[in-house]
Amino acid sequence: MTDSLTQRWMRPCTLVYGVLMGLTLITWAVGMLELQGLGVTFLVLGLALLKGHLIGDWFMGLRSVRGFWRWVIVFWLLLVGGLVGAAFWLSV
Amino acid sequence: MRQLNPLERQGEALRYPPGDLAVWIFILAELSVFAIFFAAYAFTRMQHVALFDQYQATLDRTSALYNTLALITASYFVVRAVAAIRENRAAQSRNWLWAGVGMGLLFLVIKGAEYAHHFAEGVRLSTNTFYMFYLSLTFFHFMHVILGIIVLAVLAVRTGQGHYDAASHTDIESGASYWHMVDLVWLILFPLVYVMH
Numbered sequence: 001m002t003d004s005l006t007q008r009w010m011r012p013c014t015l016v017y018g019v020l021m022g023l024t025l026i027t028w029a030v031g032m033l034e035l036q037g038l039g040v041t042f043l044v045l046g047l048a049l050l051k052g053h054l055i056g057d058w059f060m061g062l063r064s065v066r067g068f069w070r071w072v073i074v075f076w077l078l079l080v081g082g083l084v085g086a087a088f089w090l091s092v
Numbered sequence: 093m094r095q096l097n098p099l100e101r102q103g104e105a106l107r108y109p110p111g112d113l114a115v116w117i118f119i120l121a122e123l124s125v126f127a128i129f130f131a132a133y134a135f136t137r138m139q140h141v142a143l144f145d146q147y148q149a150t151l152d153r154t155s156a157l158y159n160t161l162a163l164i165t166a167s168y169f170v171v172r173a174v175a176a177i178r179e180n181r182a183a184q185s186r187n188w189l190w191a192g193v194g195m196g197l198l199f200l201v202i203k204g205a206e207y208a209h210h211f212a213e214g215v216r217l218s219t220n221t222f223y224m225f226y227l228s229l230t231f232f233h234f235m236h237v238i239l240g241i242i243v244l245a246v247l248a249v250r251t252g253q254g255h256y257d258a259a260s261h262t263d264i265e266s267g268a269s270y271w272h273m274v275d276l277v278w279l280i281l282f283p284l285v286y287v288m289h
Contacts, residue, residue, distance in 0.1 A: 013175070017168040021161060024282075028157040031287035041288050048283045052276050059171050059272045061110045061265075069109045069116070073276070076123050080130050080280060087134030088288065091141050 016058040023047050041088050045081060052077045110174070111266035119273045122236070126277045129232070130284060133225045140221055145289045147222040155206050156286045159199050160278060163237075166195030167275040170244065170268045173251075180258035182251055189248035189264075192271065196241040203234055226285055233277055240274045243267045 027047055030040060056073030057063040063070075109116055137144045173188035210227075217224050247267045250256065256264055 011175070013168065013171045017164065017171075020164045024157065024160045024164065027283050027287055028153060028160075031153045031283075036289065044283045044287050048280050051279045055167065055272055055276045055279065059167050059275070060269055065107070065109050067107060069107075072116075072120065076127060080127050083127070083131040084134040084280075084284060084288075087131070087138055091138040 013058055016054050020051055020054060023051050038089065038092055042085065045085055045088075049077045049081045109269065111269045112262055115266040115269055119269060122273060123277070126233075126280075129229055130280060133229060133284065136221060136225065143220060144222045147220060147226075148286070148289055151226070151286050152206055152209070153286050155202050156282050159202050160282050162195045162199045162202065163275045163278050166192045166199070167272055169195060170271050173247075174261075174264055174268050177251065177256050177261040177264050178258055182254065182257060185256070185264065186248050186251040189244050189251060193241055193244045193248060196237055196244065199237055200234070200241070203230070203237075207231075229281060229285060233274070233281060236274045236277070240271045243270060 027044055030044055053074060056077075060073065062073060169188045169192040173185045173192065176182075176185035176188055210223075215223050215227075217227050244267060247264055251264065
């Protein structure tokens with residue numbers, strides 16, 4: 001029901017587009033406010049990974065795929081997020 | 093590489109991603125290279141935290157914001173182009189693709205202005221380690237945006253010529269997947285290089 005309501009008023013991809021724009025503005029605001037600290041770093045990194053996941057699932061269409069290809073972008077995001085997160089954590 | 097016809101795709105929709113599998117293997121290769129670049133940036137920063145933080149502050153975060161919004165919008169337009177051709181609305185699909193090209197060109201203009209500003213200030217690859225990473229990473233991505241724009245433009249022209257319809261549009265799905273990869277990479281690059289410190 002929620003899906004049909006969403007599709008009636010707005011395509012799911014349009015909703016995802018709005019979320020992506022909103023998360024981007026949050027990331028930019030964190031940068032402009034010069035917020036610092038490991039928690040802020042991981043928040044920004046987490047937002048980036050979430051945005052990447054939305055791109056993979058909804059824009060690339062992987063949410064309807066199973067097996068290796070379903071998880072390929074998720075795996076890449078976890079790999080990049082893990083390496084970058086570890087490097088920033090170790091540099092504190 | 094073998095392409096699935098629409099009936100096969102319907103049956104195997106859960107096994108393969110949209111588009112040609114060869115393009116997805118290319119996408120994986122590209123993502124691997126960018127992952128190495130990102131890790132190299134982050135681990136090199138460990139040795140030069142003060143330098144990276146100092147010169148990251150010289151970057152224009154607002155230009156980067158506009159660039160991010162332009163790429164996300166381009167990706168959205170490309171999603172709509174794929175949806176339109178699946179619904180056999182070729183003219184609309186062509187228009188969405190041209191809109192995507194427009195957003196891609198906007199990215200190039202903004203990024204080009206940013207480069208011009210840095211070069212006018214005497215910034216070069218050899219200036220310091222931060223700028224070496226900044227220029228190489230963003231320019232490598234810049235080249236991918238150019239390729240993506242060319243792909244989208246060719247697809248838009250061919251769509252306008254009636255080459256694709258609801259039953260046959262693997263090329264559009266393949267080009268769209270490549271463009272989304274370009275967007276995906278920037279969504280990591282933007283916070284990593286411009287914001288995280």
